[in-house]
Amino acid sequence: MSPGTVAVYYGGGKLRVLDSRMKMIEVVLRCAICAFGVLAAALIGFDSQVRKFFSVEKKARFTDMKALVFLVIANGMVASYSLIQGVRCVVSMVNGAVLLDKAMAWAIFSCDQALAYLTLAAAAAAIQAAQIGQFGQPELQWMKMCNLYEKFCTQVGEGVVSAFLVCLCMVTVSSISAFNLFRLYGKAKGKS
Template sequence: MKALVFLVIANGIAAAYSLVQGLRCVVSMVRGSVLFSKPLAWAIFSGDQVIAYLTLAAVAAAAQSAVFSELGQPELQWMKVCNMYGKFCNQVGEGLVSAVGVSLSMVVLSGISAFSLFRLYGGNKGTSSGRW
């Protein structure tokens, strides 16, 4: 199924992106100063959004394929594949569960980067009269 190939490729891209982000964090910790500018924050936020949507789309496509494999679609003459390949379908199900976990973690990571980005745009804490 091409949806499973798409899922594997999307997870590989997400893993590579996470590795690059991890290395960026390590380098910034070793240097001792965290240089966090607005353009960098926008780039991180945009990358996190792209990866989150990519993994969500891949999981959705693979889940749809898994449902068709499990239940079939008699109207379209698609048979139940999992009746013939039970062990393979179990492994696909386990992979889908872990991919859902990856996808949810990317959504949380995207929320964290959104918070970090929009924190840079925080307004001044007081008004012109000096009151909060």
């Protein structure tokens, strides 16, 4: 049997499921979350552009929009958490353990769900702020800013795309953690 296959053993009415592919996918996704989260935070956090209007210099920074500050903080948190969970996954793969106890599975599931919603909220807020910066809001007399700060807006757009990828990966990881949690509650409880 190849190492990436699912093995099912029936013994004494108990079902034992070993799924190394699921663990490998989780490790890859957590590494992707970490990389994209750091990339999004760096692209947006270090972005600035100075523009001179007559004799006044105005500097555009990510701190000028609170939605971008929220996005940078959220992606930093998710990247740190995913790094820790990625290390936990690698250690469990090396030890051969597939499932954890219920308390740990609940904790991982809860954190994954909370951070998936956090990244979704941060990405949605940043997209809304980017739309206002790109197109303005004439009804409120907010002017377009991206035609004045093109480099800044382009780099923020790249960061928002990276944050959206973090969101997609985080939703997938939270689905995996939900699967890992709820398979502990079947008629035949899985054990490692």
